[in-house]
Amino acid sequence: MPNAPDRVLFQRILFTAILLLLPFAVDALLGRGWLRIVDFAMLYIMLALGLNIVVGYAGLLDLGYIAFFAVGAYCYALADSPHLALAFPQLFPDGVHLSLLIVLPMAALLAGGMGVLLGAPTLKLRGDYLAIVTLGFGEIIRIFMNNLNAPVNLTNGPQGISRIDPISIAGVSFNATQRIFGITFPSVHLYFYLFLFFAMLVVFISRRLERSRIGRAWMAIREDEIAASAMGINTRNLKLLAFAMGAAFGGISGTLFAGFQGFVSPESFSLMESVMVLCMVVLGGMGHIYGVILGGLLLALMPEILRHSVVPLQQALFGKTIIDPESLRMLLFGIALILVMLYRPAGLWPSRVRRRELSTDEKTR
């Protein structure tokens, strides 16, 4: 019998190997289009984990979270596209093409700053009232992006910014097939590994935060704010920190999104997207990292699975498409939400249950 640390190590190696081989498996079994969908799912997972800090840990209901994703996306779009050179030829005659390694921390900081900007005036609000203000904030950002093409053309308005440079780090472009150690890595594979790295980073930071003094203080605020301040917790600063941390993760995800997609426009950042990310957190299991990852994965993949199954199924049965998968998506999504709220109100994979299981395991061992 292998002892516990060995088993954990073995599991970790196995898990890492699966993750590293995943793009090749998806590519071979399902096709390259599916790998692209998985790449997008990784971005959603990052977003959901970021929102989990605000909603899951600190208990602050945020309905405008996609705004921080937008801030990150526009950051990269402006810093790595011909747009600024076209709009302001005098200021940027050669255009701006900053490295991702510069844009990423900038975007995280800017998004974090926006998080504080949203947090500061809403410190006294909770629940529904906070949700309404954050919803408004999300819309304000989107409408800004939509209308900031005049008097100065900063965002190119509803047309959005196109021809964004693909991500490249240290001269290695992620938009081309690369051969490393004799293995061919197509572009979508490279993006997968890049997003995997950042998703792991977000998971790592989330885990450390969860078990830290800060994480415990957030949860205390979530449970009872008055009692939390009676414990000597500086509720103001910690709430602002939650907003800033969550927003920074959103900004990072947005930056990667812009580089991957090559195009950003305000319509990618609608209220529906905020609701989607919130649903990932709630469905998966608020405050539980693995639950949130599961929620993000499910909700990001579901529309694609539907698209690829509903139409062929209807074609085979009736010879024509009766229900559009897009409208079916919202129906199924609504049913799923209701079922989860009825039968698993803490989410599909909540944290406490698991911890309880683990502790009883230890006792019986």
Next chain:
Amino acid sequence: MLNSLLEITGLEVAYGGIQAVKGIELHVGKGELVALIGSNGAGKTSTLKAIAGLQPSSAGEVHFDGKSMSSVEACRRVSMGIALVPEGRGVFARLSVSENLLMGAYSRSDAGISDDLQRMYDLFPRLIERRDQLAGTLSGGEQQMLVMARALMSRPRLLMLDEPSMGLAPLMVKKIFETIREVAAQGMSILLVEQNARLALQVANRGYVLEGGIIALSGRASDLLQSDEVKRAYLGG
């Protein structure tokens, strides 16, 4: 009053236009158990919140250990030694009992935290059985024990209890008050707010009667118990 730990002068608390506390004088000496009694809406909770810094006062001064608290934020007051057990208990329902207790020591960074945790389990043996249980699943009485232990985890010099008997069965109330007596016997200064005036005055050294935001009566607890006014208004004749 050299021995005063807490000294309140002319304290006023207002919510919008409504004045809940209208200028009160109150002091708690070192090692003293002081009861603050009064009916609903008399301003008891507001007074405690103002002392803890959770509710801004509109006038007056709070001195703790000789220092003015007017510019000290609530979170700093805890590390200075003021602990409040809020009304309605306020357990962190989805944290375990031990996590709740550790939150009590949030303002501390010394090495004695685990020893204190053990002391709390000795003081409240019920809590050690339920150490890994979520605090929200405890009974009302157990929750009251938990929040008292949690407040003690900050190693306070002044413990303020807001209605510890609220919503508890008589037997549990008795137990909670025994514990209060025990903690006081160890030298803790306590400011106890209660609606159950008889119980509060039985354990206290001194008492104040708050009525409509002003102190109507004050004195030794045993004298107040005998006072006709208190008897008529709070002890049922």
